[in-house]
Amino acid sequence: MRLSEADSHALAGAPAHPDYLHDGTTVMSWLNTRDHKRVGIMFLVSVIFFFFVGGLFALLMRFKLLQPGPFFMDALSYNRMFTLHGIIMIFLFLIPAIPSAFGNFVLPLMIGARDVAFPRLNLASFYVYLSGATIAIWGMLHGGADTGWTFYAPYSTTSPTQVAPVLLGAFVLGFSSILTGLNFIVTVHTLRAPGLNWMKMPLFVWSTYATSIIQILATPVLAIALLIVTVERIGGFGLFDPARGGDPVLFQHMFWFYSHPAVYIMILPAMGVISETVCAFSRKNPFGYRAIAFSSLGIAFVGFFTWGHHLFVAGQSVFVGGAFGLLSMFVGIFTAIKVFNWVGTMYRGAITFKTPFAYICGFLYFLVFGGMTGVALATTSLDIHWHDTYFVVAHFHFIMVGASVMAFLAALHYWFPKMFGKTYHEGWGLVAASLIILGFNATFIPQFLLGNFGMPRRYYQYPEHFQALNVASTAGATLLGFGFVIIVIYLGIALRWGSRSEENPWGSKGFEWLTASPPPTHNFDEIPTITQMPHDYRTHEPPGVIRVA
Amino acid sequence: MSHEASAGAGARLPPGILAHHFSSLSRQNEAMQLGMWLFLATEILLFAGLFTGYSVYRFQFPEAFAACSRHLELSLGTVNTLVLITSSLTVALSIHYARSDRPRAAAVCLVLTLLFALTFLGIKFVEYSAHFHEKSLPGKYYAFEEVKIPGAAMFFSLYFLMTGLHGLHVVAGMSVLSWLLWRTLQGRYSSAYYTGLELGGLYWHLVDLVWIFLYPLLYLI
């Protein structure tokens, strides 16, 4: 790889091709695009939209929980609301957030490809996502489901609400996820630039690759489980109906065979983002590249062996509970390896505290705390008290909101200049980051305590002694909401009025910065030949657009 | 996947068959093969859910499952197995002929495959109507007089789910094969390029694979 500042300036000054944002500006040129970057942007806009919808429901629920008794909305609305919150946040935001939006955008850039392997399938994935979202939302508007996003039978098979369309929506969304995963795996296998062997691949690519494996292997099992529930609702097949000899725990097995690995679908790409950004802002090679890369695969693999820890008090056998409990401990190890290596990356680096770095710090803290409480929850006997209480709620929000959303925001800020070629206001970025991290703690630390105290989740009314902590949590949630709104405002302003950013404002040596910002439609004028590891900061010149040696 | 392949396919590899982002045709074929196999993996896991349900309930209701299984028409099931196996052969042959630049032979094989698929569905229809007649139906509709052990309804729930989902795959496979037949008749597949046909064939073989397991589990135990 030869880097030359002169080249990069030459290219930035007089681009050979228009960048992807200006290569056709009609609506159709977006809706019918094959460009992975445009698909990524469309995903990005959609997931941010749904994030705010889901967040709104969360705030409404927190508002209700100010009072222990009936208040503000009735029980049925509340139950529909947490169901909707869960489904939107998981299927419409977290699962596609980083892989489909940022993965689509940067993964081909990182491996020096001109596009993903199946561009049309990629676009199809977006439309499948939209149709799944439409079906689910339609069902929600016409009666809504009140089963929680877990759809546990036999409640989901007997609930008088409109569960079937919501099930169908989730089913369809699964296909979007599968298509994206399939595309990424094939892309990584077949479209790497010359010289880019597996052991040079950026760590974000590794983690997205691992995520895709989970998407391929786990999602179909969810699909069939939801399908059986649908058939049972419509046709009375009785597979999970105890009155017909069915086993409700079987549904939980099939559901968690998907949904536990799905947790890693949500967190693995986030880990990839952190692996990239921590290097870029420490200006340092990844400490233990192999360890981080292989631990991604390790999580993807071992993550499948642990689903039973959701069933410790569900009537699962004590023996199998023990097996799952022990296996769950090993998943924690891979995360620990990553955490230590990220911290190690800072060692003897050259750290600068920009907005993404604030999110990295938040991420590390939330991941360690959320992760270790997760391992605590997988400790069989402790789970007896904590299962289905707010402790669980707080734990997974630490991982999913704490860690995943922090990484999502880190990615958004880190790649914002790459995607749009604009700079945002750094001061507001830091303000929003601190608001969010503060508000997040204020929201969810009381929930840990509520769980200890014994408040079960999905409670519309609660005994009065839980009120103080609930009020604290609601106050925190308000703060959190403010933080997100600020981000939208200053990023919106940056999009419209922001000044043109440099080609590589962070001086990052991630491979995605080897092309212009924003990149031309086909990414590279000439496919680069990769001769070194990503994030090699032994030399000081920033990588420009490189010429093949 | 197959439409990716057939998008710009021409008999003698005209421009357009190789997408701009692939460095070579063999790379592109490799990508498509891999993509198809990944898709097949998702299909396998889709059926895995049903096989799991089957195992759990067979473990719980062994007598009922044995009794119900004996009430299925074993001869029809066996004939269907033979039909599907043979259709797998004809698909494999059609690829072979396309690869040997004998498009007419390939087309004939595809037509044969489609006929076998229809036969399969026809036999399945005969079986289904018998079930409807004797009310050996899933779940709450079960009213079969001859087997009244608990778990019998569960067997038929699984039977209908598994064969139903498999039947849907047969139908999907038939539409893929019809599309491929049309492309073959247009002369799109030859020794230079036959990936589309190959991928469609893979899908059809998977349908066969699933049936190879359904047959003993449902009819023979």
Added chain:
Amino acid sequence: MNELLRRLLFLPDQASSFARDFDQLHYFVILTTFVMSTAVGLTAIFFFIRYRRRSETQTTPHIEPPAWMEALFVVVPLTFFVAWFFLGYREFVRQNTPPIDTMDVYVMGKQWMWKFAYPDGPNSINVLRVPAGQNVRLLMTSRDVIHSFYVPEFRVKMDVLPGRYTELWFNATTPGRYQILCAEYCGAGHSIMRGEVIALKPQEYEDWAASQRRGLADRQDGQPTALDFTPPLGNLVEQGKRVAADQGCLKCHTTDGTRHIGPTWLDLYGRRERLTDGSVVLVDEAYLTESMMDPALRIVEGFQPVMPSFQGKLAGPETAALVEFIKSLQSDAVRTGPSEGPAYAPIRGR
């Protein structure tokens, strides 16, 4: 120390023989979590201060960790995690293996209440009385969907499955009253599906059980039925209307003939309804009362068995008032026989 940590962590009182052991492990786990996350955080902060970027063109050395360090990264957390597992699993097995000398109580969860039945004694609703210091085993099942029996002070929880039995045991060490919560989402009334465990001193429990057994015999001798009541003051229909509003009946049942979650009450009385099992029932006082007390027993075709039981929630007079209210809701629209009313009453629909 125990008390301090317990209060800091907001853990409820320790009222069973499990609670203390659970809390000990809890402290150990939470403290390690705190120490680990603080250590990681402090290291990061230290690195951040020590290795701040000093110039825009600063370069850094290429550093890879030695193998022993990677091994350390694996071994240290693994040791802790596996230790947690073994400590926890020992306790888990203890909690899942009831001793032989238990007193058994049968528990049934249903939307949205708990029923308790003692092998030799009475049944009770939402209140479980147990002797303190005695091992109690609950054999639990559900009548509709999955519930979960949870007593925070005892640190016990077990799902209650329909069609299957699960078991749970505990030994309440301190006499007192402890709330039972449902921890598995079970529908609209999930959060009010609460009950109470009352741990009594052994002697008090004996007295209570004896009196209950006597009471049971008394009731069998000639307890007045629910409908046997002194008529309250005021219009029964008006009262029934108020009861219907207070109890939330009208959230599911309409009085104007439109179909909702439950059958409409308009013209309900005297109607012949087809049930889910195919039989037909005449809706009379008996069926209406039964449907309030045990709604799932006979469900009208086309409706879901979602109605909670009002056993214990409605007093006898209130039940009667509700029945009268339902009887009053007649539309007169579909009379086929000759009118039984006064000749001058307007008769519509002919």
Added chain:
Amino acid sequence: MSESGPSGRPTRALHLEDQHGAHAHSAIPYFLVWVALLFFTALTYLTGKQHLGTWALALALTIACTKSLLVALIFMHLKDSSGTTRLVFATSLVFVALLLLFTVADVATRFRPATPAGAPFGTERSQPEGLLEHEVPE
């Protein structure tokens, strides 16, 4: 691009331009596999009719595995495929086994009344006198 020979068999030149590189291919293996599949079907049919008891399932599944292996290797060309596709196929099977194994292990080792052997006892919804008899089924 060369045409096939007069006999309809591909010529040497064609082989070199075959998209999968130069290897001869003939239809004979397909027919052999087909015959083998027919044979195994007959075998499993005949043994299945005997109702061999314990071993019936094991035998039937062994035969089914053999048959599917033949289909996968020959018909689906897994024999000549790249390592990656083989890995994909193998991985999917591993995960099928995983789902099956743990779920069945759970059902097999549960608290006995939690998995009623043979007869399910209904909920009260289907069987009104359910709980109150206090019978814990064996």
